[in-house]
Amino acid sequence: MSSIDLQTKEIKPARNTFTHVARHIGGDKPASRYQEATIGLQPTQNFHYRPTWDPAHEIFDASRSAIKLADWYVLKDPRQYYYANWTITRARQHEAVEANYSFVDSRGLLSRMTDEVRESACKVLMPLRHVAWAGNMNNTYICAYGYGTAITAPCNFHAMDHLGIAQYLTRFGLAVDDPGVLDAGKNDWLNDPRWQVLRRLVEDTLVMKDPMEMFVAQNLALDGLLYPLIYGSFVDEHLTLKGGTAVAMLTSFMPEWHDECARWVDAVVKACAAESDENKQLMTTWIQAWADRAQAALAPVAEIALGEHGQEALAEVRTTFNARIAKIGITL
Amino acid sequence: MDKRVEKKKLDLGSRYLALTQDLQWTTSYQPMDKVFPYARYEGIRVHDWSQWQDPFKMTLDVWWRQQSDKERRLYAVLDAFAQNNGQIGVSDARYVNAVKLMLQVFSPLKYALHRALAHSARNLPGDALRIATQIQASEQLRHAQQTVHAASVYNKYFNGMHEVPRWYEQAWYLAPVKSFADDLASAGPFELMVAISFGFETLLSDTLFVPFMSAAAHNGDLSMVPAGFSSQSDTTRHKQAGITLVKFLLQQDSLNIATVQRWVDKWFWRSFRLMPMVAMLQDYMVPKRVGSWKESWDTYVEAPVEALFAELAAYGLKKPAGWQAACAAKDHLSHQAWNAFYGYGHALAFHTWVPGNDELEWLDRKYPNSFDRWYRPRLSYYAQCEAAGKRFHNHALPMQCQVCQQPMIFTEPGDGRWIAYRETQHEDESFHFCSDQCQTIFANEPDKYVQAQLASHAILQTSGSETTENALQASIADLGVVIGRDNGEFHGSEDDTNFTLWGGGQDMKEAQL
Amino acid sequence: MSNVFIAFQANEESRPLVDAIVADNPEAQVVYSPGLVKIDAPNRLVVKRETIEEIIGRKYDLQELQINLVTLSGNLDEDDDEFVLSWKH
Numbered sequence: 026m027s028s029i030d031l032q033t034k035e036i037k038p039a040r041n042t043f044t045h046v047a048r049h050i051g052g053d054k055p056a057s058r059y060q061e062a063t064i065g066l067q068p069t070q071n072f073h074y075r076p077t078w079d080p081a082h083e084i085f086d087a088s089r090s091a092i093k094l095a096d097w098y099v100l101k102d103p104r105q106y107y108y109a110n111w112t113i114t115r116a117r118q119h120e121a122v123e124a125n126y127s128f129v130d131s132r133g134l135l136s137r138m139t140d141e142v143r144e145s146a147c148k149v150l151m152p153l154r155h156v157a158w159a160g161n162m163n164n165t166y167i168c169a170y171g172y173g174t175a176i177t178a179p180c181n182f183h184a185m186d187h188l189g190i191a192q193y194l195t196r197f198g199l200a201v202d203d204p205g206v207l208d209a210g211k212n213d214w215l216n217d218p219r220w221q222v223l224r225r226l227v228e229d230t231l232v233m234k235d236p237m238e239m240f241v242a243q244n245l246a247l248d249g250l251l252y253p254l255i256y257g258s259f260v261d262e263h264l265t266l267k268g269g270t271a272v273a274m275l276t277s278f279m280p281e282w283h284d285e286c287a288r289w290v291d292a293v294v295k296a297c298a299a300e301s302d303e304n305k306q307l308m309t310t311w312i313q314a315w316a317d318r319a320q321a322a323l324a325p326v327a328e329i330a331l332g333e334h335g336q337e338a339l340a341e342v343r344t345t346f347n348a349r350i351a352k353i354g355i356t357l
Numbered sequence: 358m359d360k361r362v363e364k365k366k367l368d369l370g371s372r373y374l375a376l377t378q379d380l381q382w383t384t385s386y387q388p389m390d391k392v393f394p395y396a397r398y399e400g401i402r403v404h405d406w407s408q409w410q411d412p413f414k415m416t417l418d419v420w421w422r423q424q425s426d427k428e429r430r431l432y433a434v435l436d437a438f439a440q441n442n443g444q445i446g447v448s449d450a451r452y453v454n455a456v457k458l459m460l461q462v463f464s465p466l467k468y469a470l471h472r473a474l475a476h477s478a479r480n481l482p483g484d485a486l487r488i489a490t491q492i493q494a495s496e497q498l499r500h501a502q503q504t505v506h507a508a509s510v511y512n513k514y515f516n517g518m519h520e521v522p523r524w525y526e527q528a529w530y531l532a533p534v535k536s537f538a539d540d541l542a543s544a545g546p547f548e549l550m551v552a553i554s555f556g557f558e559t560l561l562s563d564t565l566f567v568p569f570m571s572a573a574a575h576n577g578d579l580s581m582v583p584a585g586f587s588s589q590s591d592t593t594r595h596k597q598a599g600i601t602l603v604k605f606l607l608q609q610d611s612l613n614i615a616t617v618q619r620w621v622d623k624w625f626w627r628s629f630r631l632m633p634m635v636a637m638l639q640d641y642m643v644p645k646r647v648g649s650w651k652e653s654w655d656t657y658v659e660a661p662v663e664a665l666f667a668e669l670a671a672y673g674l675k676k677p678a679g680w681q682a683a684c685a686a687k688d689h690l691s692h693q694a695w696n697a698f699y700g701y702g703h704a705l706a707f708h709t710w711v712p713g714n715d716e717l718e719w720l721d722r723k724y725p726n727s728f729d730r731w732y733r734p735r736l737s738y739y740a741q742c743e744a745a746g747k748r749f750h751n752h753a754l755p756m757q758c759q760v761c762q763q764p765m766i767f768t769e770p771g772d773g774r775w776i777a778y779r780e781t782q783h784e785d786e787s788f789h790f791c792s793d794q795c796q797t798i799f800a801n802e803p804d805k806y807v808q809a810q811l812a813s814h815a816i817l818q819t820s821g822s823e824t825t826e827n828a829l830q831a832s833i834a835d836l837g838v839v840i841g842r843d844n845g846e847f848h849g850s851e852d853d854t855n856f857t858l859w860g861g862g863q864d865m866k867e868a869q870l
Numbered sequence: 871m872s873n874v875f876i877a878f879q880a881n882e883e884s885r886p887l888v889d890a891i892v893a894d895n896p897e898a899q900v901v902y903s904p905g906l907v908k909i910d911a912p913n914r915l916v917v918k919r920e921t922i923e924e925i926i927g928r929k930y931d932l933q934e935l936q937i938n939l940v941t942l943s944g945n946l947d948e949d950d951d952e953f954v955l956s957w958k959h
Contacts, residue, residue, distance in 0.1 A: 039514060040519060045520055045523065061509055065522040068535070070527075071526045071535070073535065073810060074543040074805050074806075074809065077805070078395045108496075108498055109431070109502070112425050116424070117425075119421050119422060122418075158380040162487075166479050169475035181471075181495055185492075189417040192416060211382065215382060225386040229386070231384065
């Protein structure tokens, strides 16, 4: 053998990604796992049967919402969640919660919690288990009846997150008090007059039909006021001053989660509003109506939590919320 | 102040109950009938929802942690596969056609299950069941997405995977899958649960995700296999939920028995009618074979189902109506499917081929009752045609069953000479079926099945007076499938020549220096 | 009398599970195929946390076995100590 010809086996790809993904991302270039796992997964045509439970619509049907989009994949999730990286993120966050429980337990912060802090925390947090449960049901609804994987997949994750929060709240109650505290919370949720405006609001969301209006009502308007009020004004600012740092540690998942999700929620609303004046008008009307209702519903809850400072705190939360909406490009 | 110092750690069962129960409440500002509008229309009666619990007692914290462990392992393997050109490590590029079929069939099917289960998860009134169903809905999305991810590398290097969503929606040969998925999605929340968890996952999913995956591992697929095995671990929970749900419904009210039996009959059969593709994956599409489809059926279907129904008899449930026919088909299913696909090879989005001589011998050994008599002669004929330069093409439009939408390729149970045809007159139209069971399914819900749009009919309606000879192929070409490159004969295809060029295969030759 | 079975991905992590099951179920039969290990037992199969802990030398949560689980057949009964598959007829 004379000259040595090193033949490098060039294993060249024929394409960078799937055609339907390429079409969406502006050409055949390498696509992310998020893009490949999201774009085009939901069928759009040629359905063989109408739902027996809703023959007026197709199985997947954009007309279930008044929002109109030429391409429902504009509702991108800035977090780029698909199942794997979502669950890995949540597991990591859960490890932090476990670490907090260990810390609080080992330092005796639970046993040294004053009755005042314990009762104050449970009075507010236990009924919220049921609010989170409704958040779980509503996001499951959007996953079932929304249009396009871009919105329905993250709503599935969001539904599970709400359930996770409901379970964290339950765990909190069991950690700081007797199991009877859960029943007491449910009793307040059902019967205490100060919770009824919120419960009525929540039950009204449970029977809504438009998945995108439900998204606004639940994920933006209600949670957008509830989470800052409860975990910001009440737990972080008020309870910790009274020696309730343990409460903040054991509920740390909730505010962190809310901030993370707000980026996604805002992006969805912004993309809808940017498409057309009609969409923008719908979004504006929905946000205004549901934020006003949510604020009114939270007024008595703010009083339970913060007494005479409740209304001031709630007003501040609403101001911040309005600024958030303005940043999305919507004027209330 | 110290009254709650001693907190005993709750055991698994107590913890599950504490974290699952009592989040739900009876609404009063809106009626429960409006909150759960589909709870009653199927006629199922439940008197005490607290009698159903998740056998795995899953809570979110455990679920996140466990699933995260699975995903970190799986994606590390997928990353390594991508980085190391794992796609050239498979036994033989013919195997990649199995990957194509999995992507075309199982990713869309899992997605359909995900959305359909979200519907059940929102509408079933029992809170523990809803939680388990939501977990299931999430996991079906997981499976759909990880199948896409596992196939992603293959798509870069091989043909026939580039536009699956469009093919799934409209390709004639994927219609059995779409019609199955749409049938599920259009069903009510109770039927859906029985259909998926019990019908498909319990009775039939193991055959794809266990023995076939093992065979795929033997062929060097380090991408689809870990994804497949990992997804089946989720499915074990779905199966248990399904079995316990069926028992629960049967026990709650004797009036449920007839309805549940009808669903079990229907969904066993509809699931069974998806099995031809799984059967041929195992017998024809894995070059290095492990076991036969028949052996998989015996181990993963026949024996477990006999055991399960022996137990369910006490609850008033009988084996599915099509059970005998399905078992009788085990000597025939894979061969009938491969024959059909081979003949329509020009109208698919994957390659087909005639197995080599030692493969034919293996098939004969595994199917002593049927292969030599019914199927070898056809394969020999195809080989002859190929040798003469005229590959066999079936140019006829396939007649499709109105219910399962499979082409009519199945023979009468117990008599391989006759294709099984059934016909029903309904409101002045004739409807055609592949079996007694599909005919019965139609008879129970004619208003549903008359809606179906059969691909062959659509072609006949649009082709007018033109010959339909190439219509099937044209219908595939219209969907962006490149005739000859993405389908037809494997030997000599771009996939084949590329793979050789790359030095692919498990017996890779050393580069000559 | 019918078989129950359980199958795992064949890897380092599942090896002690297989050993534990064989130790606690004298009539169990183990079958290996590429990538997979399947264990059949007549009527009942028990996986005991304690046995696994003896083998691996650390604390073990039975729910961990789901990570490498592929499939199973039989009715499941699970608590903190045992994972049992059985047929009731």
